[in-house]
Amino acid sequence: MRDMDGRDDKVRGLLVDSCCGPCALAVFLLDDFADYERHFLFYNPNVHPFREYRRRLESFEELMSSMGGEFTVLAYEPEEWIRAVAFREESRCELCYRLRLRRAADFALEADMATLTTTLFASPYQDHDLLCRLGESVARSRGLEFMVWDGRASYRELLEEARRRGMYTQPYCGCLFSERERYDRALRQRKEARKASRERGSA
DSSP: EEHHHHHHHHTEEEEOSSSSSHHHHHHHHHHGGTTOOOOOOEEOTTTOSHHHHHHHHHHHHHHHHHHHHHHOOOOOHHHHHHHTTTOGGGHHHHHHHHHHHHHHHHHHHHOOOOOEEEGGOOOOSSOOOHHHHHHHHHOOOOOOOEEOOGGGGGHHHHHHHHTTTOOOSSSSSSHHHHHHHHHHHHHHHHHHHHHHHHHHHHH
C-alpha cells in the first residue's frame, strides 16, 4: 500500500540511538526493524577514557560502512555527561539515559523522523524498564513514537556474530564508574560484603 506521494506506507523513519557497534548490529539482524527506514546516531558523552571512545566509534563506523547504514556522529562532549551526573552518582544510569535520549529525540525532530529507539535494548546489562519509561516520556514530549524492543534473548549470539566479524566488544558499559567497577577488585569485594551484610540483616 502506498500513500499519495507514491511511498510505501510501511517504511517509517526511525532514529536509532546507538551505544556501540555490536549492539547496533542487532538492528540489522533482527526482524523488528524490517519496516523502518533507519538512521543511526552515535552520541556517547558517557564513554571514558577518550581512547575507549575512539575504539567504539571506529567499530561503529566500520559496521555502518560494511552494512550500508546511514549514520551521524555528534561531537564527543564528556563535559555534558559530567555536568549531568555530578553529585548524583547513584542515579548516573538514569541521568545518562535521559541525556542521550533527549539529544537523540531532538535530532530525530531535526531530521523529520517520527520514531525513536535505542540499541541499549540489545543488552541484558541495561535497565530495560527504566529505558522504556524514559524513552516514552522523552519521545512523547516531542511528539515522537518510541519503539520498545528486546534483544536480550539473542545477546550471546549477537556477541558471537560481532566477534566473528572482528568487531571490538567492550569490557564495560562506558563511564568511569563502570570502568572502575569492572577492574577494581577491592571495590567489588567491598560491595559484595555490604550486600551480604544487608541480606543477613534482613534474614
